[in-house]
Amino acid sequence: MSNNSVARGRRSAKRKKPDGNKNYGLGKKLLEAAHRAVDQFYGRDSHYNTRATHKKRMVVFVNFCRYHGINDARKIDRECVLQFGSYIKARLESDYEWPDGTVDQRISVAYAHNAISTVNILMKAFRGDDALKVSGKQVLGVCRQSVRVRPIEADVVDTQYAADQAIANGFERGAAVMRLARAWGMRVRECILQDLDRMKREIEATGEATILEGCKGGRRSKDRTIRATEFRMEALNYAIEVRPEGSRNLLSEADTVKSFLLSEVNPCRQFLKFSGVPHFRELRAGFAQDVYEEVMAGPSPLKEAIRDKIMDRVAREEVARQLGHNRVSVASAYVGGTRNAA
Template identity: 75%
Template sequence: MSNKSVKRGRRSAKRKKPSYRRNYNCGKKLSEAIHKALDQDYGTDSHFNTRATHKRRSAVFVRYCNRRGMNDARKIDREFILQFGAYIKARLNGDYDWPDGNVDEQISVAYAHNAISTVNTIMRAFRGDNALKVSAREILGVCRQSVRTKEIQADVVDAKYAANLAIAAGFGRGAALILLARAWGMRVRECILQDLDRIKREIEVTGEAAILEGCKGGRKAKDRTIKANEFRMEALKYAIEVRPEGSRNLLSETDTVKSFLMKEVNPCRQFLLSSGIPHFVELRAGFAQDIYEEVMGGPSPLKAPIRDKIMDRIAREEVSRQLGHYRVSVASSYVGGMRNAA
């Protein structure tokens, strides 16, 4: 046998690298692997805020894994996640003391629920299934409650003032987003991607329009319709006026949602603050309060005690429908809770 054939034999016998490596082949370092898994699961061209939020929250889980000597996501099982849940639950009652003397501060119920929710998302991204999903409610033994108590700071006058500041600074499309969010109760992403021509056509036929594009979690529902009024038509007409030529929404051919957020939306946050509006979500809360008071025929629970519990329930159902949540309980985070009922 020639030397040449022997060498070829040695090459073919060379051990191949395994295709299934630590952290599901997403990287050696757990934190970096989590970020990569989330990007692969959601896609890098969408869900920017969702991915950023989960990446930020994942730091709690990564620190816990490091302290427990867990450096490979493939070894994480349901028992380990339940132990993490017990650790999170312990932090609800006070500071958590580690054996080495380090202390983790007490956390809120909402933060605890979010931490466990993020772990569920991370493991789904790694594994491609929900086999390790756990219930935060069962682990923690408490439900998170988000009931607004502070009066809403986003009336129509303030929103128009913020839009005017944006226009003066050269952010016409950012101003359109501010007006759309306040007038139609849309999320930022919904404002960016909404088919403005479709909305106009629907209004011309029925006097109302459905919010379909860019909905959170893909929750597109044709029964999320909103009646047009003078302010809503004003916001729609302005958005159509300033949108890029040939576009059905606020994006140009070269824009992405991410680039639009960076170029138009983020600079407009200062104009909201200058107008007394803390953030974009407050615009949506202002819309919710308008809907509640319209149905109720009276002030929201943030302004006065609830007098009619039946009408209050009907008003909350309408708020949840028009916001796209379809959960009456969520309305409490926008218009206040039931504790002021007479």
């Protein structure tokens, strides 16, 4: 046997077999595996926006792991997650500089909580349990600051103008999403997937409709009923008019939520901004303010100081219910806080 053959044999003997279980068998690279884990956790055919958001935020955690020499999700333990929490907390105070000179910019409290939430979801997706789940409040030492202070910019007239512009440019179904969001307080995904026929039947029977399809984070509840008004019926009837033939919602047989967002919803953002409405979520805020002011028979806290604490609480509970939330505190993100209460 030649010396070359012996050398080749030795190299072959030393070569390590690939570890098929690395990153729980989801890929060689941590970021690649993390993407697959989240896709499997939520399903590739649903929760498009949620998955995209987590994938964008998880880059921060993956980079943190790399700086600490971790390239396998199986090696991530509770200590690692807590250290990440400390790193995120440090970025609340100022920019964070790594030993190699790389600087990570300062972040907001809301983003810090979202970063912790993404890690919790990611590790549950990898492991299948909540063993490494941590509390954002405990790790960061601060709560989210989500009390709205600026006036709502989603006037009904401005919304209708934006919808008219969308229609003129061939985005009839995008206009339907605008109108449904403003009239019924639905999220974009809820507008897209809502069973319009069911809503119509419920209104004919009870005068109210329930928001069920496409709800965020499993918040589907039969308690989320909304009274039909002339304004809301106009939005619903228009959506029924422009939906694809044979469909119960705004999607055609060839559509997915992702393709609909790209082809119909995203192009309509320019019409909203041109009309003075910053984004689709603002339409939901406009609905929330309508609900609050209807219950209070007066202006929201964004317009005047609160005069009746008891009715303010009742109005916030109604806003939270109709928006599909379980917490009254969420209403503050839409209609303003209670600090001005008399």
